[in-house]
Amino acid sequence: MTMALDSKIPAGPLEKKWSDHKNHMRLVNPANKRKYKVIVVGTGLAGAACSASLGEMGYNVLSFCYQDSPRRAHSIAAQGGINAAKNYQNDGDSVFRLFYDTIKGGDFRAREANVYRLAEVSVNIIDQCVAQGVPFGREYGGTLANRSFGGAQVSRTFYARGQTGQQLLLGAYQALQRQIAAGTVKQRSRCEMQELVVIDGRARGIVTRDMVTGKIESHIADAVVLATGGYGNTFYLSTNAKGCNATAIWRAHRKGAYFANPCYTQIHPTCIPRSGEYQSKLTLMSESLRNDGRIWVPKKKGDNRPPNEIPEDERDYYLERVYPSFGNLAPRDVSSRQAKYACDDGRGVGPGGLGVYLDFADGIKRLGKKVIAERYGNLFEMYERIVGDDPYAVPMRIYPAVHYTMGGLWVDYNLQSSIPGLFVGGEANFSDHGANRLGASALMQGLADGYFVLPFTISDYLAGVKAGQGEVTAAAFVDAERDVKGRVEKLLGAKGDRSPDSFHRELGGIMWEECGMARSRESLTRALTKIPALRDEYWNRVKVVGVGDDLNQQLELAGRVGDFFELAELLCTDALAREESCGGHFRVEYQTPDGEAQRNDAEYAYVAAWEWKGSGQKPELHKEPLVYENIKLATRSYK
Amino acid sequence: MSHDNHDNGIMKLTLDIWRQKDKQDTGRFVTYQVEANEHMSFLEMLDVLNQSLVVRGEEPVAFDSDCREGICGMCGFLINGEAHGPVRNATVCQLHMRHFSDGDRLRLEPWRAAAFPILKDLVVDRSALDRVIQAGGYISVRTGSAAEANGILVQKDASDRAMTAAACIGCGACVAACPNAAAALFTGAKVTHLGLLPQGQPERLERVLAMAEQGRDEGFGHCTMIGECAAVCPAHVPLEVISRMNKDFIKASFTVREAVAAGGGA
Numbered sequence: 001m002t003m004a005l006d007s008k009i010p011a012g013p014l015e016k017k018w019s020d021h022k023n024h025m026r027l028v029n030p031a032n033k034r035k036y037k038v039i040v041v042g043t044g045l046a047g048a049a050c051s052a053s054l055g056e057m058g059y060n061v062l063s064f065c066y067q068d069s070p071r072r073a074h075s076i077a078a079q080g081g082i083n084a085a086k087n088y089q090n091d092g093d094s095v096f097r098l099f100y101d102t103i104k105g106g107d108f109r110a111r112e113a114n115v116y117r118l119a120e121v122s123v124n125i126i127d128q129c130v131a132q133g134v135p136f137g138r139e140y141g142g143t144l145a146n147r148s149f150g151g152a153q154v155s156r157t158f159y160a161r162g163q164t165g166q167q168l169l170l171g172a173y174q175a176l177q178r179q180i181a182a183g184t185v186k187q188r189s190r191c192e193m194q195e196l197v198v199i200d201g202r203a204r205g206i207v208t209r210d211m212v213t214g215k216i217e218s219h220i221a222d223a224v225v226l227a228t229g230g231y232g233n234t235f236y237l238s239t240n241a242k243g244c245n246a247t248a249i250w251r252a253h254r255k256g257a258y259f260a261n262p263c264y265t266q267i268h269p270t271c272i273p274r275s276g277e278y279q280s281k282l283t284l285m286s287e288s289l290r291n292d293g294r295i296w297v298p299k300k301k302g303d304n305r306p307p308n309e310i311p312e313d314e315r316d317y318y319l320e321r322v323y324p325s326f327g328n329l330a331p332r333d334v335s336s337r338q339a340k341y342a343c344d345d346g347r348g349v350g351p352g353g354l355g356v357y358l359d360f361a362d363g364i365k366r367l368g369k370k371v372i373a374e375r376y377g378n379l380f381e382m383y384e385r386i387v388g389d390d391p392y393a394v395p396m397r398i399y400p401a402v403h404y405t406m407g408g409l410w411v412d413y414n415l416q417s418s419i420p421g422l423f424v425g426g427e428a429n430f431s432d433h434g435a436n437r438l439g440a441s442a443l444m445q446g447l448a449d450g451y452f453v454l455p456f457t458i459s460d461y462l463a464g465v466k467a468g469q470g471e472v473t474a475a476a477f478v479d480a481e482r483d484v485k486g487r488v489e490k491l492l493g494a495k496g497d498r499s500p501d502s503f504h505r506e507l508g509g510i511m512w513e514e515c516g517m518a519r520s521r522e523s524l525t526r527a528l529t530k531i532p533a534l535r536d537e538y539w540n541r542v543k544v545v546g547v548g549d550d551l552n553q554q555l556e557l558a559g560r561v562g563d564f565f566e567l568a569e570l571l572c573t574d575a576l577a578r579e580e581s582c583g584g585h586f587r588v589e590y591q592t593p594d595g596e597a598q599r600n601d602a603e604y605a606y607v608a609a610w611e612w613k614g615s616g617q618k619p620e621l622h623k624e625p626l627v628y629e630n631i632k633l634a635t636r637s638y639k
Numbered sequence: 640m641s642h643d644n645h646d647n648g649i650m651k652l653t654l655d656i657w658r659q660k661d662k663q664d665t666g667r668f669v670t671y672q673v674e675a676n677e678h679m680s681f682l683e684m685l686d687v688l689n690q691s692l693v694v695r696g697e698e699p700v701a702f703d704s705d706c707r708e709g710i711c712g713m714c715g716f717l718i719n720g721e722a723h724g725p726v727r728n729a730t731v732c733q734l735h736m737r738h739f740s741d742g743d744r745l746r747l748e749p750w751r752a753a754a755f756p757i758l759k760d761l762v763v764d765r766s767a768l769d770r771v772i773q774a775g776g777y778i779s780v781r782t783g784s785a786a787e788a789n790g791i792l793v794q795k796d797a798s799d800r801a802m803t804a805a806a807c808i809g810c811g812a813c814v815a816a817c818p819n820a821a822a823a824l825f826t827g828a829k830v831t832h833l834g835l836l837p838q839g840q841p842e843r844l845e846r847v848l849a850m851a852e853q854g855r856d857e858g859f860g861h862c863t864m865i866g867e868c869a870a871v872c873p874a875h876v877p878l879e880v881i882s883r884m885n886k887d888f889i890k891a892s893f894t895v896r897e898a899v900a901a902g903g904g905a
Contacts, residue, residue: 049782052782053782056781056782067705067711067713068703068713068764068765068766069712069765069766069768069769069809070769071712071769071809072705072706072711072712072713072809074705074706074711076706076710076711077706077708077710077711086788086789088789124783124785126788127785127786127787127788128780128782128783128785129788130785130788130791130838131778131780131784131785131786131788131791131838132777132778132780132785132838133778133801133832133833133836133838133839135798135799135801135802135805135832135836136798137798138793138794138795138798138799139795140795141792142792142793142794142795143789143792144788144789160802160805161802161806163710163806166710166806166808167802167805170805173772174772174776174777174778175777175780175782177769177772177773177776177777178773178777178779180769180773181773181774187769189766189769212758241705241706241707241711242704242705242706242707243705275678275679276676276678276679278679278683278684278686278687279683280680280682280683280686280707281707281708283707283708284708382709385729385733385735386680386733386735388677388678388735388737451782451783452782452783455782497694499690499693499694501686501690501693502690543693543694543696545692545693545696545697545698545699546698550660550661550759551661551701551758551759551762553699553701554693554699
């Protein structure tokens with residue numbers, strides 16, 4: 001059954017849409033709230049904030065996470081900060097400016113109404129977090145400090161040292177713990193969603209696997225929220241945590257939730273390069289390093305002299321050469337691509353030639369070692385701990401890595417997916433970042449969704465359904481449990497000879513090569529041949545040791561990898577269908593004469609929402625046109 | 640394979656690893672040989688060992704990890720008796736093999752504490768720490784009820800010190816390193832973080848009593864100020880958070896007793 005894509009954007013002027021919409025939402029009687037149960041999967045910023053808020057409102061919440069504690073969700077790793085349109089610096093910031101910067105940064109591929117709401121509630125987020133005790137940086141007068149981030153012309157980023165994500169997550173986690181103590185939220189940690197259950201067209205529950213006992217269980221509710229993060233680990237190597245996976249959103253997609261813009265993936269230019277085949281993940285080094293570091297590679301191919309022995313005139317400071325006005329501060333997508341070109345040209349440095357230098361020698365000469373240490377000391381320490389080189393003496397080696405996925409499950413303005421009763425928040429949905437996310441905006445979106453959007457829109461939905469209908473003995477739950485058990489048995493029963501990890505690594509290699517920083521019709525077509533072949537091999541040759549009814553990390557991984565294969569195929573299908581370059585999606589066929597991304601607004605100013613049609617079937621594309629009523633589309637330029 | 644292990648950073652290690660099937664199993668050390676190179680992280684070295692075990696059809700060693708960049712607090716075990724291994728102030732995921740030498744023999748075992756039951760191999764149950772937070776490690780503020788952020792002024796120094804305490808990653812190394820298996824550094828970190836801020840004042844005394852009591856009920860030991868906790872803490876949480884907690888605890892104990900005596904209730 002195909003349903004029409006209705007974004008449900010409220011009528012009226014942009015700046016009044018959200019408040020008017022809230023004023024007309026239905027409410028649930030206080031005495032009835034406890035009769036409703038809501039499942040929230042994921043305890044990052046969006047999930048924990050949503051669970052805590054719903055619990056405070058009086059609903060019964062069941063919260064799940066795969067980690068051993070809700071405090072470990074990967075929101076915790078965000079370093080830089082969180083944007084908010086407070087205009088505390090009196091530098092002309094406003095809700096409209098934050099809205100516009102976010103739309104533009106997303107290369108004009110996000111919805112106006114959603115992004116405006118995000119900018120609007122950003123100010124409430126800061127209030128909420130401060131009240132919770134988040135120790136943001138402060139001025140000597142006791143007011144909140146701000147910094148400029150990601151090339152913004154205003155200082156609107158709030159930060160807690162280099163651990164902003166950690167502190168915001170702990171704020172939400174503590175609010176969640178308070179509700180657990182109050183009995184409104186029941187927490188299940190080390191418990192992973194394996195299937196979504198849909199009854200009479202509505203999301204009514206999930207099936208989970210207890211990661212300690214292996215027990216497969218059904219959970220029924222009146223609404224389900226997925227806040228399970230992005231799918232960057234499709235590429236194997238990324239800045240995501242090892243456990244980050246797409247199983248929850250992929251299982252929901254297979255049950256009818258549309259997947260929007262999967263090809264929008266962000267590759268961050270400044271990560272520590274891989275050092276060998278055994279590499280398990282990549283670590284981000286803050287973008288701020290490019291303020292005082294100069295990026296270069298040797299002019300000569302295969303020049304393996306130590307960097308300090310390569311004379312100045314034999315170095316290519318390629319960003320300064322290609323982008324004389326922005327130089328080393330060119331945006332993420334642009335910088336990443338140039339690093340790839342240099343390495344493809346055989347001029348990369350370090351093991352495997354996959355790295356470029358980020359050199360602080362000039363910065364130290366100009367400012368002194370002390371100033372550089374004050375600005376970047378903790379990052380230099382982190383680099384030295386991982387690589388073993390001292391960045392004060394030897395240039396850092398960096399290389400781009402997959403960092404964030406802007407695509408995700410399609411949601412309407414209420415953050416409800418194409419399955420009624422299934423809501424999606426944070427990185428797991430596609431809603432606010434268009435084709436590219438700006439720095440310090442991920443934390444903002446996660447908390448906006450969790451604290452200030454979902455609790456309202458879910459209440460509105462619940463007010464329209466009767467509480468507590470049905471039982472977990474319903475046929476749909478029985479079928480879903482059988483499917484989950486079947487997959488576990490299939491994986492354990494495969495008498496193969498290759499580990500799940502080896503397949504995941506190979507899949508990641510294909511994705512990085514064919515669908516990474518530069519994509520082409522040829523490369524994507526190749527990927528779409530290789531991925532299904534490898535997936536077939538996976539189900540024949542995978543070897544999962546151990547048993548199903550205890551803690552089995554191989555089995556957990558094997559299930560996730562199985563889903564990454566299918567998602568990878570959709571990602572490449574979307575990338576092939578989008579015949580333009582925009583934000584994190586760069587198609588080599590569509591570039592300006594000087595090598596920049598060329599959008600095609602006439603034909604591609606739409607959200608691509610894909611509908612699952614069954615294993616081995618082509619997914620169906622639904623287009624949601626992007627209508628811009630308040631801003632004019634423009635070309636990004638950094639020359 | 641090279642024969643010159645010294646020059647190319649390849650090292651052969653002998654690992655005595657604690658293997659325990661589940662909570663009920665008694666557990667034992669099993670010895671493995673593994674070849675690593677100096678650029679690997681410690682956990683990547685274990686990944687390599689596990690891949691070889693999988694191919695041989697043996698169950699790999701279970702260990703927790705997630706972010707692998709030192710911030711989520713999920714990883715952690717003892718290496719030769721030291722929490723997170725021989726390099727100070729870093730999690731085991733940030734420990735690299737260049738700190739070890741060819742021929743080393745290393746003993747890997749899980750956090751040892753009554754409050755942290757072993758689930759499997761190097762994996763322990765640290766949910767006791769969540770319950771300590773549930774007892775009062777928060778500020779009670781409802782979503783949407785917050786005042787304008789700059790309406791609350793916080794002295795920069797207090798805010799900076801609160802941040803230093805709030806940096807705790809909840810890994811449990813402090814408990815594992817403590818001869819008493821006390822959770823004083825963990826609890827003190829939260830008590831200090833919230834107690835230094837104006838927002839944390841209304842619940843300050845109830846908080847410290849409730850959290851300390853919960854810690855005792857979970858089976859954590861009593862703090863005798865040995866300081867092993869701060870020495871191994873990967874987040875640099877200073878020992879003084881325990882002193883601050885103790886000070887609040889004494890004050891709270893008197894205040895609550897006086898309130899009860901006056902008929903006001905606790």
